[in-house]
Amino acid sequence: MWQEILSTLFPNRCIGCETIIPSSQQYLCEICKANLPFTYIPFNDTNIIHNQINNSVKIKFASSLLFFSKENVTRQLIHHLKYKNKPEIGSWLAEIWFMQNEGNPYLKDIKTIIPVPIHPKRYKKRSYNQIMLCCQKLATLLHCNLDEHLLQRVSHTESQTQSSKEKRLKKMKNAFKRNSKSSDHYLLVDDVLTTGATLIACTQELIKTKNSQVSIFTLAATI
Known part of the structure; x- marks a missing residue:
C-alpha cells in the first residue's frame, strides 16, 4: 500500500525526458534508451x-x-551519476560496454581496475566517487582485481570545463601520487574524456613503475 502511495507521489521518471516509467525500468524510457549515442569504438589501439x-x-x-554533448541524453546520465547520488548508473553502463566488447581478446590482458581518484575535499562534499560502482562491476565482469587506493589525488582543482588542454595539463601536473610500486596492466576508468588531461596525469604516475601498462575506459567522450 505504502509503496503504491509513494509511487504515485514520487513516480519513477526517465532521466532523459522526464516521462514516467515503470519502477522496474532502469533510468531511461524505451525511446531514450534506443537513442543512446553509443560510440561503438572497440577496446583496441587503433581508435x-x-x-x-x-x-x-x-x-x-x-x-x-557514449558520445557526450550538451544536447544528448549522455549529459543527463553523467549529471545524475556525479551530482544526484546515482553512481549505480556507472555499473549499468559498464555492463553495457562489457556486452558490446565481450569476446574482445584485449580485455583478457587487464589485471587490475583503477578508478580515477577524487580529492578528499570533493569526496567530503559529494560523499562518493562517482566511478566506483562502475569499477566494481568491471572487476566482476573481467574477473580481475580492483585497487581503489593505488592512486591518490593530492591536489585539489576547481572545475576545468572551460580550460584548454594545455592549461588542464599544467594544473594536473603532480596532481596524483602512486601509493605502491607494484606493476600490472591497469584499466584506468573515468566518467568523461574531454581533453584527456586527468587521464594523462594518472597514466604518467602509474607507468613510473617499471613494467606497468595502462589502458583507458571512460563512460563517455566529447569527440
Whole structure:
C-alpha cells in the first residue's frame, strides 16, 4: 500500500525526458534508451580515443561507451551519476560496454581496475566517487582485481570545463601520487574524456613503475 502511495507521489521518471516509467525500468524510457549515442569504438589501439591519449603518454588500449554533448541524453546520465547520488548508473553502463566488447581478446590482458581518484575535499562534499560502482562491476565482469587506493589525488582543482588542454595539463601536473610500486596492466576508468588531461596525469604516475601498462575506459567522450 505504502509503496503504491509513494509511487504515485514520487513516480519513477526517465532521466532523459522526464516521462514516467515503470519502477522496474532502469533510468531511461524505451525511446531514450534506443537513442543512446553509443560510440561503438572497440577496446583496441587503433581508435580515436587511444590516439588522443597516446599522443601524450603511451597506453595499451582504450575505449569510450557514449558520445557526450550538451544536447544528448549522455549529459543527463553523467549529471545524475556525479551530482544526484546515482553512481549505480556507472555499473549499468559498464555492463553495457562489457556486452558490446565481450569476446574482445584485449580485455583478457587487464589485471587490475583503477578508478580515477577524487580529492578528499570533493569526496567530503559529494560523499562518493562517482566511478566506483562502475569499477566494481568491471572487476566482476573481467574477473580481475580492483585497487581503489593505488592512486591518490593530492591536489585539489576547481572545475576545468572551460580550460584548454594545455592549461588542464599544467594544473594536473603532480596532481596524483602512486601509493605502491607494484606493476600490472591497469584499466584506468573515468566518467568523461574531454581533453584527456586527468587521464594523462594518472597514466604518467602509474607507468613510473617499471613494467606497468595502462589502458583507458571512460563512460563517455566529447569527440
